[in-house]
Amino acid sequence: MIVARPSRKSRGGGSRRFAALVRKEIYQIIRDPSSILIAFVLPMILLFLFGYGVSLDTTRTRIGLVVEDETPLTRDLAASFEASRYFAVIEGRHRRDFEDDLVLGRVRGLVVIPASFAADLAAGREPTVQVLVDGTDPNTANFVLNYAQGAIANWERQRSNEGLANPPAIAAEQRFWFNAELTSRNFLVPGSIAIVMTLVGTLLTSLVVAREWERGTMEAMMATPVSAAELLAGKLLPYFILGLTSMTLCVLIAVFLFDVPFRGSVVALYVLSAAFLMPALGQGLLISAVTKNQFLASQLALISGFLPAFLLSGFLFEINSMPTVIQWITYVVPARYLIPSLQTVFLAGDIWPMFAQAITVMLLIGSIFFALAARNTRKRIS
């Protein structure tokens, strides 16, 4: 039972009580270092990590290059590898020079231009170049393989331009839209904004409500004429604003420091973020209403909020390549809807039909969380 019914004496005091609760919360946010830490410092660290530290691009991967027979032709091919901006090349004469390096991870791959290369080419046979990669890190291995092929293709193209060989029948030309350079930062940074809002909405909110239970202030509040609905709303509004502030800060850093393009509208950005904060805050309130304990609340918020937003939202890992059951689970992760929309706002522009769908689902999940939180926030101590 929620005692939302205003008592006779308190009529008209509702807005005043609400304002008092909001004011109290704002003072606390400003004065409590842990709020500032979660709302501003952690997001910054996260953003810088994704902006500078984590990059899914390969630039300058160290590889070994074995040229078994030094001819002008093989020298030319080797030069093509050395010129590639994706590789830092160490050259050698024998593959055994590099075997240890490959095993120890000092080089990520080994390209062998065999002794027969020039002869095969001259004889019109298809020459082979061997690429050895370290399969324990498939991501890097793939990059090495692809870029090695790219380097060889480049070399062939140059030769054909110079008229020294037959041009390949069809040359596939790749072109990436919206993120032409395929800079991973450009889609990681918008994605990490969703993570930041999960931190503020779910983790911070669940912590501050649980803290009120632990310190006994919730009990004192409840013994006043304030209603459960006012208590909930008094928590929501400040953290809603804090979440948007934190998001704004992240966007500014993304655009002005990391040069992430921003092709959509500010309106779309805020509407999407506001919609996302509903399930995030709802989840935070629900967690704290159920646990009433900061330690449990933080664990639950991390496991049920932060980690899914990280792992099951398509932020780092492609949802399509997840097992089917896991794919179903991703449908209830609000970040799954926000992240593609945010990436679109940044890299493509406003595509409202897509946003509308995402917003609807986020609000739906949000209202379920709120209903559950309200059910569990009674003016009762159990």
Place this chain on the structure above:
Amino acid sequence: MTRRDEPSSAPFARLTAVTKRFGRTPPALDGIDATMRGAEITGLVGPDGAGKTTLIRLMTGLMLPDEGNVEVLGHDTRQHPAEIQTAIGYMPQRFGLYEDLSVQENLDLYADLRGLPTPERARTFAELLEFTDLGRFTTRLAGRLSGGMKQKLGLACALLRKPQLLLLDEPGVGVDPISRRDLWRMVRKLTEEGIGVVWSTAYLEEAEACDHVLLLNRGRLMFSGPPREMTARVEDRVYRLTGIDGRRRDRLARLLGEEGVIDGVIQGEAIRLVMKPGVPPPRPVNDEEASVRTTAAPPRFEDAFVDMLGGGPGGRSRLAETQRSFIAEDDKPVIEAHGLTKRFGDFTAAADITFDIARGEIFGLLGPNGAGKSTTFKMLCGLLKPTAGDGRVAGFDLRRDAPAARNRLGYMAQKFSLYGDLSVGQNLNFFAGVYGLSGARKRERIDLMTEIFEFRPVADMSAKDLPLGLKQRLALACAVLHEPEVLFLDEPTSGVDPITRREFWTHINGLVEKGVTVLVTTHFMDEAEYCDRISLIYRGRSIALGSPDEMKTRAASENLPDPSMEDAFIALVQASEEAA
């Protein structure tokens, strides 16, 4: 103003056959019938776990009874909690203050929440700030206030919109005696305006200051009525034995074994006895006891409570009987503190603490929370490195040989720091291991403790599910498993029921007779009476050192010829402040 005895003072609250259970444990409240009136202080008295907090929460409407009804100010808590909550003031045990908010901001918040009209604010705030003497601290954050000031601010917040009924849950805890007196005075003033006050407390001596007492024990109502009615049951049965030569603890143990003695405790250098109805006090039986003078003493609430519970546990301590003796020929002090000082940044937690404790002595560090007792204690245990000064325990230098010293001492931490999720047996096993016992000796000591403290039936119970009395026993058992020469006790019996407290001190008294040396910290004035000597610690300094009787004598005045320990404490604090 309503007079108490007038029929017009209708009950402000009425509990009818109220029962409340949590889980499968015995009910927290069991069939309670009680009324509370306006213009009165109703004391809700009982040891920890008696059901005091549950009862107050039921009255706020924040909790509902499983059976029975609670009616507050004419409203049933089930039907109209909102009406009740507008008309009551409630101060929960942990104040309910926001520590990140200043004094004024806390007041503003509660004024808004309670709907105090703007025109009344300036006057109300001024009044309350004067009433609580917090006017100088309005901009200070609540978290930076002392325990006593927090309590007063909590009270001010509960009083913002003059409540008809004020519910205070253990307002006296963690507050120095001077602030506690202020608080009483303030609350007494409120009753003069017709407000009903419920004051819950585990201190039995506070019961005597209430108009009406509800005595709770293990969820049951033991007594309801004016405190004088309670003490009347032991009227003319209470005596003080003074002028005892030497070993008064041994004498007490023998007296408690006598047929007609219901209860007895050490009170400074005297012994306090409660006799069975119609039994005269014991006469001296030999020349050695000829010096003993027996005088009638006014009964106290605690005497009556123990009598009601069927008397104390007797004077025999099996623990002490099996203990090897540490009595030695030399008279070197066992614990020495010389100018112990601890500074944290620019805050001095303890300054120049000096004392010697002789073998077989009980020495108390007495003072309010935050005075520096625990800091001193921790330095002597070797857990904190002193900024200046030095100390020795059992001959070991604290700065160099703290680990060796720790092997010789048993430590019982505040609130019995046992492992709640371990069973009784596992706790004993663990602590035996920690103290380096092994093999046959370990088994022998654990078996002995199990037998002495009767742990067998509860051996497999989790420590956290034990009743408070058994927890207390287990904590003591764990501290003495390795037969320590020195015992450190941190607030050993605050909040426990008087029977458990007597049982505990019977063991300690017995151990002391065997030459064990005991250091106790307490904020609990009564506990100080069990000590041979005490050091009064106030704001990091020792302001007085001597036997409890000496302290009282120093504090005695014309107006107060026979001061209590608390009176003595307050007088000595005031004297030291005047001197400073």
